Amino acid sequence: MKKSFKLFVAAAGLLAISTSASAFSTAPCKACHAIDHDVVGPAWKRVAAKYGSEAALAKVFKAGFKVDERKIASTEPKFKRQASIMTGQFNHLIKGHEDEAAKALFAAVKSGKM
Numbered sequence: 657m658k659k660s661f662k663l664f665v666a667a668a669g670l671l672a673i674s675t676s677a678s679a680f681s682t683a684p685c686k687a688c689h690a691i692d693h694d695v696v697g698p699a700w701k702r703v704a705a706k707y708g709s710e711a712a713l714a715k716v717f718k719a720g721f722k723v724d725e726r727k728i729a730s731t732e733p734k735f736k737r738q739a740s741i742m743t744g745q746f747n748h749l750i751k752g753h754e755d756e757a758a759k760a761l762f763a764a765v766k767s768g769k770m
């Protein structure tokens with residue numbers, strides 16, 4: 657009895673760790689992004705290529721995701737004009753989860769699924 661309780665506690669702990677690691681969902685991003693073609697926002701394949709690494713994207717997120725520091729918006733006028741749309745999404749969904757969001761974007765590009 658005691659032993660199985662300990663096992664239960666250990667399993668619950670592991671479950672908590674695994675859910676917190678995968679807590680960031682890219683589901684809301686799908687409204688405007690796809691992996692390999694531009695929709696409302698740029699294709700995530702292009703985003704990943706421009707930033708080069710999760711760390712580089714997380715860094716720009718953590719610095720407040722300023723339009724001048726965004727690699728796509730700062731070089732593509734079409735997207736610069738729509739930067740405020742993404743700012744709203746950033747404030748709502750990404751702020752406070754910068755590392756997880758960058759990781760989720762690169763993982764989606766790698767697996768081809770978001």
Ligand code: HEC
Pocket residue numbers: 682684685686687688689696697698703725726727728729730735736738739740741742743745749750757761
């Ligand atoms: C309502 C539409 C919309 C949603 C939802 C949305 N985006 Fe965007 N996103 C845009 C638009 C428009 C741009 C282009 C403007 C820009 O780059 O700032 C963009 C650009 C981006 C960029 C590139 C920024 C740059 O210029 O370098 C990243 C990274 C990004 N989105 C991540 C996300 C993530 C992660 C989510 C989900 C949490 C998300 N977006 C949800 C519209 C959206």
